[in-house]
Amino acid sequence: MQLVVARIGRAHGIKGEVTVEVRTDEPEQRLAPGAVLTTDPASTGPLTIETGRVHSGRLLLRFEGVRDRTAAEALRNTLLIADVDPEELPEEEDEYYDHQLMDLDVVTKDGEEVGRITEISHLPSQDLFIVERPDGSEVMIPFVESIVTEIDLEEQRAVIDPPPGLIDDRAEIASSRDDDGEGDDGDAGDDGEAGDQGEAGDADGDRP
Numbered sequence: 001m002q003l004v005v006a007r008i009g010r011a012h013g014i015k016g017e018v019t020v021e022v023r024t025d026e027p028e029q030r031l032a033p034g035a036v037l038t039t040d041p042a043s044t045g046p047l048t049i050e051t052g053r054v055h056s057g058r059l060l061l062r063f064e065g066v067r068d069r070t071a072a073e074a075l076r077n078t079l080l081i082a083d084v085d086p087e088e089l090p091e092e093e094d095e096y097y098d099h100q101l102m103d104l105d106v107v108t109k110d111g112e113e114v115g116r117i118t119e120i121s122h123l124p125s126q127d128l129f130i131v132e133r134p135d136g137s138e139v140m141i142p143f144v145e146s147i148v149t150e151i152d153l154e155e156q157r158a159v160i161d162p163p164p165g166l167i168d169d170r171a172e173i174a175s176s177r178d179d180d181g182e183g184d185d186g187d188a189g190d191d192g193e194a195g196d197q198g199e200a201g202d203a204d205g206d207r208p
Contacts, residue, residue: 002038003099005030006080011072012060017051018072020059020080023122025095027059030082040079047080096151105157106131106141109149114167115139117158129158139167 006027009019024030033052039045048064066072084097098120106114106129119130120143127143141147141160150159162168 002081003084003097004040004079005037005082006059008061008075008078008080010076011069012055014069015062016066016068016072017060017062018066018075020061022059024082031059031061031080035082037080037082040081044075044078047075047078096153100153101129101151101158103156104151104153107157107159108167109159109161114141114160114162141166 003024005022005024007021007023009021011017012019020031022031031049031052033049035049037045037047037049039047047066049061050064051062053060063075066075101117101120104117106117108114113134115131115133117129118132118138121128121130121140129141129143129148131139131141133139141162147160147162147166148158149161152159
């Protein structure tokens with residue numbers, strides 16, 4: 001299985017280094033010197049990592065054969081892709097690769113169907129499940145322990161305990177409008193987002 005593990009950013013300095021947007025929780029394994037990565041676009045690669053270092057909180061990589069700023073800048077926005085055994089699991093017990101979480105059914109702890117995970121969004125503060133509802137709308141579920149209470153890969157489901165307004169805000173708004181006598185049922189407002197609510201089982205940033 002091929003998974004996106006990083007995106008190349010701007011050139012750094014004049015000796016061929018580039019900044020990297022890391023998309024894996026295991027950069028020390030996926031982006032180590034000697035790693036050979038395929039690319040998107042394919043014509044840019046494959047690329048072999050020669051050196052890596054952290055500078056001002058950002059990972060800098062240099063690839064074999066890339067020796068100056070011009071060559072490094074030509075790699076900008078290239079996706080780095082690693083070959084991963086589909087049976088491989090993250091090292092930490094409560095971590096998951098994106099491909100393990102995709103298409104899981106999402107239900108509440110009371111058994112109410114919420115939808116299906118169609119995307120995992122990796123934000124600086126937390127990970128989000130993008131869940132498609134049965135009516136085709138989407139809702140964002142923060143992947144934090146207080147909300148996502150169980151991941152059951154055998155049953156292919158994620159169990160959530162959503163706070164008020166996270167998945168039912170549209171129904172509440174519609175009900176409020178009815179009470180005010182302002183019209184029929186209808187969609188209103190955006191799906192709510194919960195804030196950062198503590199530690200969680202992480203979604204590894206490796207992406208298919």
